[in-house]
Amino acid sequence: MLPNVLQPGATDHIPVLADEVRQLLAVQPGETVVDATFGAGGHARLLAQDLRGQGRLIAIDRDPGARDYFEAVRRQTGVQGRFLRGDFAVVLEQLAENGVRAEAILFDLGVSSMQIDRPERGFSYAADAPLDMRMDPSDDYSARELVNEASERELTRIFRQYGEERYAKQIARAIVRRRREEPFERTGELVDTIKAAMPAPARFGDGHPAKRVFQALRIAVNDELTALEDALPAAVDLLHPGGRIAVISFHSLEDRIVKRFLREQEQGCTCPPDFPVCTCGREPVLRATPRRAIRARAAETAANPRAASARLRAAVKV
Numbered sequence: 001m002l003p004n005v006l007q008p009g010a011t012d013h014i015p016v017l018a019d020e021v022r023q024l025l026a027v028q029p030g031e032t033v034v035d036a037t038f039g040a041g042g043h044a045r046l047l048a049q050d051l052r053g054q055g056r057l058i059a060i061d062r063d064p065g066a067r068d069y070f071e072a073v074r075r076q077t078g079v080q081g082r083f084l085r086g087d088f089a090v091v092l093e094q095l096a097e098n099g100v101r102a103e104a105i106l107f108d109l110g111v112s113s114m115q116i117d118r119p120e121r122g123f124s125y126a127a128d129a130p131l132d133m134r135m136d137p138s139d140d141y142s143a144r145e146l147v148n149e150a151s152e153r154e155l156t157r158i159f160r161q162y163g164e165e166r167y168a169k170q171i172a173r174a175i176v177r178r179r180r181e182e183p184f185e186r187t188g189e190l191v192d193t194i195k196a197a198m199p200a201p202a203r204f205g206d207g208h209p210a211k212r213v214f215q216a217l218r219i220a221v222n223d224e225l226t227a228l229e230d231a232l233p234a235a236v237d238l239l240h241p242g243g244r245i246a247v248i249s250f251h252s253l254e255d256r257i258v259k260r261f262l263r264e265q266e267q268g269c270t271c272p273p274d275f276p277v278c279t280c281g282r283e284p285v286l287r288a289t290p291r292r293a294i295r296a297r298a299a300e301t302a303a304n305p306r307a308a309s310a311r312l313r314a315a316v317k318v
C-alpha cells in the first residue's frame with residue numbers, strides 16, 4: 001500500500017486518472033455534476049468542459065481555500081454552479097434533502113496539492129511547520145491535540161490501522177515519553193521523534209520514515225473514513241437513475257470501503273435460495289462499471305508519482 005503523498009512541487013494540480021474519470025462519468029451537456037472533493041479543481045475543470053456551457057457544476061470541499069480555485073474554474077470555463085464548503089457527507093445529504101439530483105458524482109479522496117504544498121497547514125513531513133493537518137481550519141481538533149492528548153494505546157492503533165506502520169508501538173511510546181517533557185508543537189519535532197524511535201535500517205527503507213505516521217494522523221484528524229462511509233449512500237441518493245459515480249482512493253482502507261459499498265449496492269434479492277418467492281424485495285441499486293478497480297498506466301505514474309497508489313471504482317445507478 002502506498003500512501004497519499006505529494007512531494008512538494010512534484011505534481012502540482014495534476015488530476016489523477018483524469019481520462020478514465022471523464023470516460024466513466026461521461027458527462028453530457030445539460031447535466032448536473034457534483035465534484036465532492038473539488039480541491040484545486042483539476043478534475044472539475046475537465047468535467048465542466050464536457051458540460052459545454054449547459055448544465056451545472058456543484059463543487060464541495062471542506063477546505064475554504066478551494067473556493068478561489070472554484071472561482072477560477074468558473075471564470076475559465078464559464079460553467080454555471082456553486083461552491084459549497086463543508087464535509088461531503090453532510091453537504092451531499094443536505095443536497096438530496098433539498099431535492100437536488102445529479103447525473104455524475106466524483107470523489108477524489110485524500111489531500112490536495114494545495115494543502116500539502118503549503119507548509120503552514122502542517123500536512124507535510126518535508127517542512128517544519130505547526131502541527132495541524134486540519135482540512136477545515138475551523139475544526140476544533142488538530143494533529144497537535146491528537147499527538148499531545150491521545151493515549152499511547154490509541155496512538156498505536158492509529159499508526160497501525162491508518163498508516164500500517166510497523167513500528168507503531170515504539171513510535172507511540174516515544175511520543176508519550178517526549179510529550180511528558182514538552183508538548184509537541186511542530187511537525188519537525190514529530191519527525192525527529194519518529195526517526196529516533198525506529199531501528200536505524202528502517203529509517204532508510206520505504207520512503208520517508210515519517211510518511212506512514214503522517215498519513216495516519218491526517219486520516220484520524222479529519223475522520224476521513226467515517227466521512228467516506230457516510231457520504232457514499234448520500235451520493236447514491238442524489239443520483240438520478242442512470243447517473244454515474246466515480247471514486248478515486250489512495251490507500252487500501254478507503255478502497256475497501258468503496259468496494260464493499262458497491263458490492264452491497266449491486267446485490268439484489270437476499271432471500272435464502274429455497275424460498276419459493278422473494279420476500280425481501282431487494283433490488284440492485286448500482287451496477288459497477290467496470291467490476292475491478294482501474295489503476296493508472298505506467299506513463300501516468302511516471303509523470304505523476306501520486307497516481308501509483310490510485311484506484312478508481314465507478315458505478316451506474318440502475
Ligand SMILES: C[S@@+](CC[C@H](N)C(=O)[O-])C[C@H]1O[C@@H](n2cnc3c(N)ncnc32)[C@H](O)[C@@H]1O
Pocket residue numbers: 013014015016036037038039040041042043044060061062063066086087088089108109110111112113135224227228
Ligand atoms: C485529492 S484532493 C482533490 C483534487 C481535485 N480532484 C483536483 O483535481 O484538484 C481531495 C480534496 O478533498 C477534500 N476533502 C477530503 N475529505 C473531504 C470531506 N470529507 N469533505 C469535503 N472535502 C473533503 C480535501 O480538502 C481536498 O481538497
